[in-house]
Amino acid sequence: MTYVVTENCIKxxxxxCVEVCPVDCFYEGENMLVIxxxxxxxxxxxxxxxxAEAIFPDSEDIAQKWAEQNREYSEKWPNITRQKDPLPDADEWKDKPGKAEMLSETPGSGD
Structure with missing residues (x-):
């Protein structure tokens, strides 16, 4: 089993989560993280x-829809191993549903 970042992370x-990860398995996109x-x-x-309550075990239904995106983008995006500031309007987007279409495939800056 593994953990999966879901659409709640978008925007x-x-x-x-990055700060506490003992194995540095997070990868950074422009507006989302993946594992x-x-x-x-x-x-x-x-x-x-x-x-944002965006991380779930892959055994949960919500995570299964995002497992492939986590695998795909973790191979394309840079590794992130330290905490950074969230996106400027993160608090406004935190609890909004239906953000899947807003996922940017653009890589983040990484560490």
């Missing part, structure tokens, strides 16, 4: 740290 990109499933050790420390 927020809080990085509290590399081959690097995640299933420790679960990231899940309660996410202010």
């Amino acid at each position: 927020c990109k809080y990085t509290d 590399n499933p081959d690097e995640c050790i299933d420790c679960g420390v990231c899940e309660p740290e996410c202010p």
Whole structure:
């Protein structure tokens, strides 16, 4: 099992989860983070740290829809290993549903 970042992260990109990850398995896109499933050790420390409640075990239905995106983008985007400021309007987007169409495929800056 692994953990998956879902659409709740889009347009927020809080990085509290990155700070606690012991194996640095997060990757940064322009407006979202993803987890590399081959690097995640299933420790679960990231899940309660996410202010947007965007991280779920891959066994949950909501995560299964996002598992492939996490795998795909973790191979294209740069690794992020330290906490950064969230996107400027993250708090406005935090609890809004239906953000999947807003996912940017553009890589973030990484560390």
